[in-house]
Amino acid sequence: MDAIDLSLVELLQGNARLSYAELARQVGLSAPAVHERVGKLESGGVVRAYRAEVEPEAIGLGVTALIGIVEDSGGDTDDVLEAFRRMPEIESCYFMAGVESFLLKARVGTIAELEQLIVRLNRTPGVASTRTGIALSTKWENRPQPLARPAT
Amino acid sequence: MDAIDLSLVELLQGNARLSYAELARQVGLSAPAVHERVGKLESGGVVRAYRAEVEPEAIGLGVTALIGIVEDSGGDTDDVLEAFRRMPEIESCYFMAGVESFLLKARVGTIAELEQLIVRLNRTPGVASTRTGIALSTKWENRPQPLARPAT
DNA sequence: AGGCTCAGGTCGATGGCGTCCACGGACTGT
DNA sequence: ACAGTCCGTGGACGCCATCGACCTGAGCCT
Incomplete structure (x- = not known):
């Protein structure tokens, strides 16, 4: 859980539908690297889900x-x-x-x-x-x- | 806002990272049709945002x-x-x-x-x-x- | 010191996806 | 009946996701 993971979490909190390519650009890594990091955040329980926020x-x-x-x-x-x-x-x-x-x-x-x-x-x-x-x-x-x- | 829109909202509430292709399969429309519907839900204020849900x-x-x-x-x-x-x-x-x-x-x-x-x-x-x-x-x-x- | 191992990255390829466009069928009001 | 509108489909094209092969640096053992 380093600074890049934190940025990824922050970006996904702001917009869960960002593509891996876009995330990669924002954090300065390649898309596969981001893919792996996000996968670990998910399976490690840091990211629990991705939800659409709906106007009730x-x-x-x-x-x-x-x-x-x-x-x-x-x-x-x-x-x-x-x-x-x-x-x-x-x-x-x-x-x-x-x-x-x-x-x-x-x-x-x-x-x-x-x-x-x-x-x-x-x-x-x-x-x-x-x-x-x-x-x-x-x-x-x-x-x-x-x-x-x-x-x- | 018909039954298909409701399904889309429900699917995206469950997993905001579903692809349009996958959504299309689930609701029985083509991907472009789903793309347009979701776009309208977003700009109509029904879907406010997509967020990653993080373990605090x-x-x-x-x-x-x-x-x-x-x-x-x-x-x-x-x-x-x-x-x-x-x-x-x-x-x-x-x-x-x-x-x-x-x-x-x-x-x-x-x-x-x-x-x-x-x-x-x-x-x-x-x-x-x-x-x-x-x-x-x-x-x-x-x-x-x-x-x-x-x-x- | 040298070399092993491993974690975690880049690069390149390929199949699927997002997204734009042109087209078509069903309803509606006149 | 006709034209307009809405909402969908199908095709095309470029970008993206994802896999495998390879690279690099840190840590560690001998």
Whole structure:
């Protein structure tokens, strides 16, 4: 993981569809060399996936909510997680320090659907309570960070 | 925005580096047709970007925090936003309903860096108070949703 | 020191891909 | 019926991905 790998990661964070030839030009190596490096970044787990970032409204998901979950004292965390995983509306799931064990980011089409989701969450065994905040607008999301430090 | 466009979006959400030829095979059109459709999805703002999804730990960002911001009653929201935008650690920024006007997702290398970030946030004009929750682990993040409904 | 080994690069070749263009069929409104 | 428009196909051409052969420098053992 040297400076060139960092540049490659940074370039691909900015535009995942760059050709190997273009990447090669930008970092000053040949295309096969870049091909091999990117392959190693992928199989080494540094690059997990390449995704198109989609405007949620355009695919009928206009409502974003952030939901804190308080767990039942007796509940099994793994079961709760499994239940969350089966709800496709939950885009992100963080296990948190604090009273609320989980913080979920959910995306649905309408407030009515959000209501249904919250009901389902509250019914989930192991969930003691939920606290929902609605995002009025998303200023930005998943902005890539400049990769300053040459990480170990 | 028909069923084929939806498939294209779904395919590109799963793997943004698919070739046009491969996309064409999957949706049953020719490559130029797919090329044109994807171009329209991009310029129409449906597809905003293609990004490589990177394991944050691998680039020295092991600490994820979610920070609620309460605004000063007198503060100018745009100025606050502008200040946030200049902090690269803030990956996402939502404008929320509720007491806390913003919810930020920040990613830093160490707890010490998080502390510095929180100090900077509290010093920012227009910010009355902050409330930080630390993510102990990320179960998943930015999982693409299946695109069921044929959105208008 | 000399030579082995290995990681990681360049170069060259070839088949597939991206992309431009001209053409054609189905709908639509008149 | 006709013309216009939209959206697709097929062909052509140059660039790209990818493979194999070879090169080079660092580290190490004898």
